[in-house]
Amino acid sequence: MPDLPRVVIVGGGFGGLQVVKQLRRAPVEVTLIDRRNIHLFQPLLYQVATGGLSPGDISSPLRWVLRRHRNTRVWLAEVSDIDGRARRVVLKDGQLAYDTLVLATGAEHHYFGRDDWAQRAPGLKTIEDATDIRRRILLAFEAAEREPDPKAREEFLTFVVVGAGPTGVELAGAMGELARDTLRHDFRAIDTTATRILLLEGRDRVLSPFPTRLSHKCRRSLEQLGVTVRTGALVAEVGERWVLVKRGEETERIPTRTVLWAAGVRASHLGRVIAETTGAQLDDTGRVLVEPDLSLPGHSEIFVIGDLAHFAHQTGGPLPGLAAVAMQQGRYVGKAIRKRLRGQEVEPFRYRNMGQLATIGRAAAVADLPGIRISGFLAWILWLFVHLMYLVGFENRVLVFIQWAWNYFTWDRGTRIITGKHELGPGD
Amino acid sequence: MPDLPRVVIVGGGFGGLQVVKQLRRAPVEVTLIDRRNIHLFQPLLYQVATGGLSPGDISSPLRWVLRRHRNTRVWLAEVSDIDGRARRVVLKDGQLAYDTLVLATGAEHHYFGRDDWAQRAPGLKTIEDATDIRRRILLAFEAAEREPDPKAREEFLTFVVVGAGPTGVELAGAMGELARDTLRHDFRAIDTTATRILLLEGRDRVLSPFPTRLSHKCRRSLEQLGVTVRTGALVAEVGERWVLVKRGEETERIPTRTVLWAAGVRASHLGRVIAETTGAQLDDTGRVLVEPDLSLPGHSEIFVIGDLAHFAHQTGGPLPGLAAVAMQQGRYVGKAIRKRLRGQEVEPFRYRNMGQLATIGRAAAVADLPGIRISGFLAWILWLFVHLMYLVGFENRVLVFIQWAWNYFTWDRGTRIITGKHELGPGD
Numbered sequence: 001m002p003d004l005p006r007v008v009i010v011g012g013g014f015g016g017l018q019v020v021k022q023l024r025r026a027p028v029e030v031t032l033i034d035r036r037n038i039h040l041f042q043p044l045l046y047q048v049a050t051g052g053l054s055p056g057d058i059s060s061p062l063r064w065v066l067r068r069h070r071n072t073r074v075w076l077a078e079v080s081d082i083d084g085r086a087r088r089v090v091l092k093d094g095q096l097a098y099d100t101l102v103l104a105t106g107a108e109h110h111y112f113g114r115d116d117w118a119q120r121a122p123g124l125k126t127i128e129d130a131t132d133i134r135r136r137i138l139l140a141f142e143a144a145e146r147e148p149d150p151k152a153r154e155e156f157l158t159f160v161v162v163g164a165g166p167t168g169v170e171l172a173g174a175m176g177e178l179a180r181d182t183l184r185h186d187f188r189a190i191d192t193t194a195t196r197i198l199l200l201e202g203r204d205r206v207l208s209p210f211p212t213r214l215s216h217k218c219r220r221s222l223e224q225l226g227v228t229v230r231t232g233a234l235v236a237e238v239g240e241r242w243v244l245v246k247r248g249e250e251t252e253r254i255p256t257r258t259v260l261w262a263a264g265v266r267a268s269h270l271g272r273v274i275a276e277t278t279g280a281q282l283d284d285t286g287r288v289l290v291e292p293d294l295s296l297p298g299h300s301e302i303f304v305i306g307d308l309a310h311f312a313h314q315t316g317g318p319l320p321g322l323a324a325v326a327m328q329q330g331r332y333v334g335k336a337i338r339k340r341l342r343g344q345e346v347e348p349f350r351y352r353n354m355g356q357l358a359t360i361g362r363a364a365a366v367a368d369l370p371g372i373r374i375s376g377f378l379a380w381i382l383w384l385f386v387h388l389m390y391l392v393g394f395e396n397r398v399l400v401f402i403q404w405a406w407n408y409f410t411w412d413r414g415t416r417i418i419t420g421k422h423e424l425g426p427g428d
Numbered sequence: 429m430p431d432l433p434r435v436v437i438v439g440g441g442f443g444g445l446q447v448v449k450q451l452r453r454a455p456v457e458v459t460l461i462d463r464r465n466i467h468l469f470q471p472l473l474y475q476v477a478t479g480g481l482s483p484g485d486i487s488s489p490l491r492w493v494l495r496r497h498r499n500t501r502v503w504l505a506e507v508s509d510i511d512g513r514a515r516r517v518v519l520k521d522g523q524l525a526y527d528t529l530v531l532a533t534g535a536e537h538h539y540f541g542r543d544d545w546a547q548r549a550p551g552l553k554t555i556e557d558a559t560d561i562r563r564r565i566l567l568a569f570e571a572a573e574r575e576p577d578p579k580a581r582e583e584f585l586t587f588v589v590v591g592a593g594p595t596g597v598e599l600a601g602a603m604g605e606l607a608r609d610t611l612r613h614d615f616r617a618i619d620t621t622a623t624r625i626l627l628l629e630g631r632d633r634v635l636s637p638f639p640t641r642l643s644h645k646c647r648r649s650l651e652q653l654g655v656t657v658r659t660g661a662l663v664a665e666v667g668e669r670w671v672l673v674k675r676g677e678e679t680e681r682i683p684t685r686t687v688l689w690a691a692g693v694r695a696s697h698l699g700r701v702i703a704e705t706t707g708a709q710l711d712d713t714g715r716v717l718v719e720p721d722l723s724l725p726g727h728s729e730i731f732v733i734g735d736l737a738h739f740a741h742q743t744g745g746p747l748p749g750l751a752a753v754a755m756q757q758g759r760y761v762g763k764a765i766r767k768r769l770r771g772q773e774v775e776p777f778r779y780r781n782m783g784q785l786a787t788i789g790r791a792a793a794v795a796d797l798p799g800i801r802i803s804g805f806l807a808w809i810l811w812l813f814v815h816l817m818y819l820v821g822f823e824n825r826v827l828v829f830i831q832w833a834w835n836y837f838t839w840d841r842g843t844r845i846i847t848g849k850h851e852l853g854p855g856d
Binding site: 036037038053054055056057059060061063064067068073075076077094127128131138139142145146183185186187188189393395396398399402403406410412414415416417418419420 | 464465466481482483484485487488489491492495496501503504505522555556559566567570573574611613614615616617821823824826827830831834838840842843844845846847848
C-alpha cells in the first residue's frame, strides 16, 4: 500500500479505536500505535481493583479487535516526539511518517504539583494500577488479621479514597461491599464489617457533575454501605501512615495505611509535546485547544480527540471526560478523514449528550440522562446494560455477566488475588 | 481455643488444603500458613502463560475456600526456619508454636546448578511466572512484526521449550495453537504460522513417565501442531539470543529470543531447612525421606507430604509429582491426626494409582489409567472433565468451561494481555 495516504492514530482507547473502525474500507493505510497491546475498558477498572473481575475480562487485544481491518497495522510502540513540519511521529525506537495524524492518548493521574504522593496514593488508570490497588487493599486486611496492637490494626482497617467523582464513588462503594459482605466470614481475628472507608471530596457534594438531587442520593447509598463521606475536605499531606485533611479552618490527621487517589486527571503528556511542536494552546489540565473540526490551529492534518482535547465550541467550556465523548469524536474524525479524501466539506463536530451514569455498589446507581434522572435499582440495571453493551468482545461480555451474577447472588468476589511483591509497607 | 492441640500446616496447595479439610470438625486449632493468599490450580498455569485463561480463573482465595472452617485461621506469612526442639515455626516476621506440623510447600524450578539461567529461561510455577512467560511470548511476536531484518525476525519467531514432561508438552502444544491458529490473522508483516517451536528433551522420548506408545502418539500430535521435537537433546548453555544444544557428539546453536524452562523441579527449600533441624535425609532433588506414615524419622509430630516428600515404602522409588499424590497424602495425614487424637492406630500410607493425563492442545491428549491407555479426543474429554472437577470453586469451573468452549469454537484466546514492563530484551 505504498501510495495510499498514511493515517497514524496514537492511542487505542475509546476514541482511537473508533477512528480506525471508520476507516476500515477507506483508501488509506492506517497505523494504530499504542504502548499496550490491548484496548482497556477503563470504566470497569475499579472492579479489577476490588477483586470482582480479572484484567482479562475488561481487555481486548487490539490486534484481535482489528484482525479484519486489512488496511490497518498495529504497532506496539511509545511516541516520544512529533515532528509536525516533517510530518513524522518519533518513537522511542524508530519513526513513522504520516499524512494525517490523530492523537487520542487520553489522560493520566494529576496530583496537583505533588507527584511525590503518587507512590503512597496510587491512582487507577492502567491494569497495573488496578492490580497494585487490589494488592494494597487485600494486604491491609491480611496485615490487620495478624496485628496484635489495636491501634496499628485500625490503621490497616482504615481506607481513604481521595476524590468523589465517578471513579472515587465506585471505588469506595465497591470497597464498602468487599469489607461488609464479601470478606465478612474470611477472617478470625478482625471484624471486617468495622472497616472504615473514608471518601474525601474537596467540593461541597459527591458526583459534582451530576444534578444535586442525584448527588444526595448517591451519598445516602454510600453511607448505607458504610462509607463515611466528607465534603469540603482537601488533602494537605499524605504521610506514610496517615493523611492530613483540611476542612475550612480545621485540620485532621487520619491514621491509615491505604490511600487511593481519584481526585483528578490531566491530559496525557503528548499534549505538551504537540503544543511545543505546533504552538497549540493547552488548558490548565494540559488539554489541547482544538478547532471546531477537532484539528489543531494551523495543522488541519492533525486531530486531537477524547480526554486529550479541549473542545469549547459548543458549551463554552470543555466537554466532560467521558467514553461517550471520545467515541463520538473518534467516529467524527474517521468520517472527516473520509470526506476530505473525497473532497467533501466537513461540518463542525457536535457532541450529542447521552447523559452520564455512576454506580454505587450493589443494585444502586444514579443516571443523569437527557430528560430523565433516575437512581436506585433501575439506574443500576441501566448501568449494567450500558457497560455490557460497550464492552468489546462477546466472550468478555459473557464472562463479565457471569461474574456479576455470581457476585450479586453470592456476595463473593472471585479474583481476590495478591500478585506482585508481598511486602506491605508505606510507599511500597 | 487455647487448650486444643495446635496443628500448623505450611502450604495451601493440593496437599495442605486436604489436611485442613480433614480437620474441619476435629478438636484442634488449625493454622494454615502460605506465602500467597490463594490456592493455585497449577495444572492449568500453562493456559495462563499462553493467553487462554486469566490468573483469577485458576485461583481461589484460601480464606474463601476455608471460610466455614471455624477452627482454622489462615496466615499470609513466609516460613524462614523450623525449631523442631521447641516445636516452633519461625516466620520472617514472628513465630508460631505447634503440636503437629505438616509441611506441604511443594517444588520449585531446578536448573541443575545453573541458576543463572533462570532469568533467561523462566519456569512456570507461580502466577507471576505465567504472566511473565505470556508477556515474553506476546512481546516476541510484537517485536517480530516491527523488525525489518529477516534474521533478527527469525530469532523472535523461534521459541524453545526445554523439557518434554507434561508441562513442557502442554506449553509447546498451546504455543503451537497460538501461533498457527489464534494469532494467524493478527499480524501484517509476519506470518505467525511459520513460527518455529522447538521442544527439547534430554531423554529418548517425550512424556517419559508415560508408556512408550503414548509418548509416540503425543509426539505425533505435537508435530501436527507445528512443534519440532528433539529428543536426546541437552541444553549446554543459554545465551542472550541463542541456546546451545548438545545431541550426542553434535552441538547446535539455535538463535532464539525466548527460552522457557520445563526441564525439572526440585523440592522447596523448606526441605533443606527441616533436614538441618531434624537430621532428616534428602534425596538428590531435595525431597525429604519420610516414614511409612509420612512423618519424619524421630519426629512423629512432623509430617511431610506432596512434592516435598520422598515416600519409598511402596514402589521402592519416590511417587510421581502429581496433584493426586499430594491430595491422597493430605487426606491421609488429616485422618492420621484425628486417629492419633482418639488414640487409634494409624496404618501406613498407601498410594492408589489413579493414572496420569497430559494434553497436547486442541482435542488431543494422552491418558495412562490403571487398566486402560487412551489417546486423542476421548483422552482430551477425560482431561477436560478431570480438570474442571478438581478446580476449586463453582464460579471458576463455569468461567474456565466457557473460555474453553470459546477457545474451541473460535480458536481465540482472550487473555492475550501484556502486563508489567514492556521492554523486550534478553534476560529482562
